[in-house]
Amino acid sequence: MGVKALTRYALVEALLELAAEDRRLRATLPYGLDPADAEQVEPELTGTVEALRDWLSTAAPTAVAERLRARLWPAARPAPCAPWLRPRRSRG
Structure with missing residues (x-):
């Protein structure tokens, strides 16, 4: 038996699913950006963090709550199962 814990990461x-609807967060990064070059990534990261902070506010x-319920509610009710242990019948 297990219990699924709801975490802050949920x-x-x-x-993040909801933030994906924000146009600033869906904007394309500059063409030719080298993702391995921290100096090129830094301004884009800064702008993205600012946009995300604005959206989060x-x-x-x-x-x-609707997103959590849609994702977790179906998983919250497992199918019934037979008892694991059955009482022994006494012979007497």
Whole structure:
């Protein structure tokens, strides 16, 4: 038997799913950007963090709760199973 723990990372995943709808966070990185060059990545990362921070300040708890419920509710109710141990019948 196991228990699925709900973690703060589940909230992060729901937030990122919702943030993907923001046009600033979906913007294409500059053509020719070398992802291995930290100096080229830095300004893009800074701009992305700022856009994400702006978006996070407006995140709606209702929308996050709906995402969590949609993802986790079906997994929360396992199918019934037969008892693991059955009482022994006494012979007497």
